[in-house]
Amino acid sequence: MSTRIIDGTKISNEWRLELKARVRKLKQRGITPGLAIILVGDNPASRSFVRLKEKACSDVGIHSELHHFESADQDQLVGLIDQLNTAGHIHGILVQLPLPGHIDPASVVGAVSPTKDIDGLHPLSIGRLATAQETFHPCAPLAITKMLQHEKIPIAGRHVVIIGKSNLIGKPLGTMLVNRDATVTQCQSITEDLFSLTRQADILISAAGKAGFIGREAIKPGALVIDAGMNRGEDGGVCGDVDADDVMGRAGLLTPVPGGIGPLTITMLLHNTVKSATGMF
Known part of the structure; x- marks a missing residue:
């Protein structure tokens, strides 16, 4: 039996071309999709993942902004998220996990507006998924x-x-x-x-x-x-x-x-x- 390898990179490139076209049409309507990424600490793997996400955004024309804290407490992160929740130029908020041990990830992720929860981790998103309703999927x-x-x-x-x-x-x-x-x-x-x-x-x-x-x-x-x-x-x-x-x-x-x-x-x-x-x- 031969094993067929599924080339995720090739499929991804096809999908990104489609997304790039969709973004171009949105910009013609005066809408530039915006993603805010929150990173705490200096975890090498997390920083590498964030760079990949930033590059991918750039490739398809999505605006991305990185909020990087060398150290932060929970209140700082929730305060930033509150601001981003009402920012008109931001359509998605991503909290890069894992967070340092002194921060409760559930509280931080739960502060993200469900309408901007593009990671699908908010309790409301999880509940809507469980009941097969329209929502953001992880x-x-x-x-x-x-x-x-x-x-x-x-x-x-x-x-x-x-x-x-x-x-x-x-x-x-x-x-x-x-x-x-x-x-x-x-x-x-x-x-x-x-x-x-x-x-x-x-x-x-x-x-x-x-x-x-x-x-x-x-x-x-x-x-x-x-x-x-x-x-x-x-x-x-x-x-x-x-x-x-x-x-x-x-x-x-x-x-x-x-x-x-x-x-x-x-x-x-x-x-x-x-x-x-x-x-x-």
């Missing part, structure tokens, strides 16, 4: 579901196993797939006899945050394997949860790391910002 789960649509992979009736329970990926993704009539099994890396469950999956999605965690013994022949992990390998390079070399020839399709879900996730951030600017929510 970017990584949205990237995965749109990639499945792009590749014309059916979801309804399929057995999907998700490893991971984060608010960014695992929990909302499970809800989104159930809303599309998938049969979803939600697991964690410590789930007892985990691989007996993953071997039943038509679609296996790993967001465990453990490098090389998924090998060929964890998947059934022909399964679609979506690697949503982002880790540092022993050589310091970026790698996913899936041992790509090991699953080649057993998986039917595979999204790699890097170059799979990552670039699509950033593109969904742009998508949500443009959606907000058009007044769609």
Whole structure:
């Protein structure tokens, strides 16, 4: 069996061309989509992610502004968010996670207006997602579901196993797939006899945050394997949860790391910002 690699970078570039055209039309109407990014501290990974997001905004014509604090307390962040909530030139507010330990992320994310919650993490956004109402969807789960649509992979009736329970990926993704009539099994890396469950999956999605965690013994022949992990390998390079070399020839399709879900996730951030600017929510 040959394994087909899904090129997330190529798909992302196609979608960004479409977004660029939409932004151009908005600007003709006097609307420039605007994204505010809030970063606290000097976490190298966070700074790298923010630079990628800023560049992506620039590429499609979205205005972005970075509010970077070397250190800050919770009241400072909430005060800034209050200002951004009423700023007419800002359509989306992104709080780059993780935040330092002395700051409660739920309180900060909860201060973002639901109409500018382009990360889909506000409690109202989560509730609307759970009840299948129109809302902003978290970017990584949205990237995965749109990639499945792009590749014309059916979801309804399929057995999907998700490893991971984060608010960014695992929990909302499970809800989104159930809303599309998938049969979803939600697991964690410590789930007892985990691989007996993953071997039943038509679609296996790993967001465990453990490098090389998924090998060929964890998947059934022909399964679609979506690697949503982002880790540092022993050589310091970026790698996913899936041992790509090991699953080649057993998986039917595979999204790699890097170059799979990552670039699509950033593109969904742009998508949500443009959606907000058009007044769609």
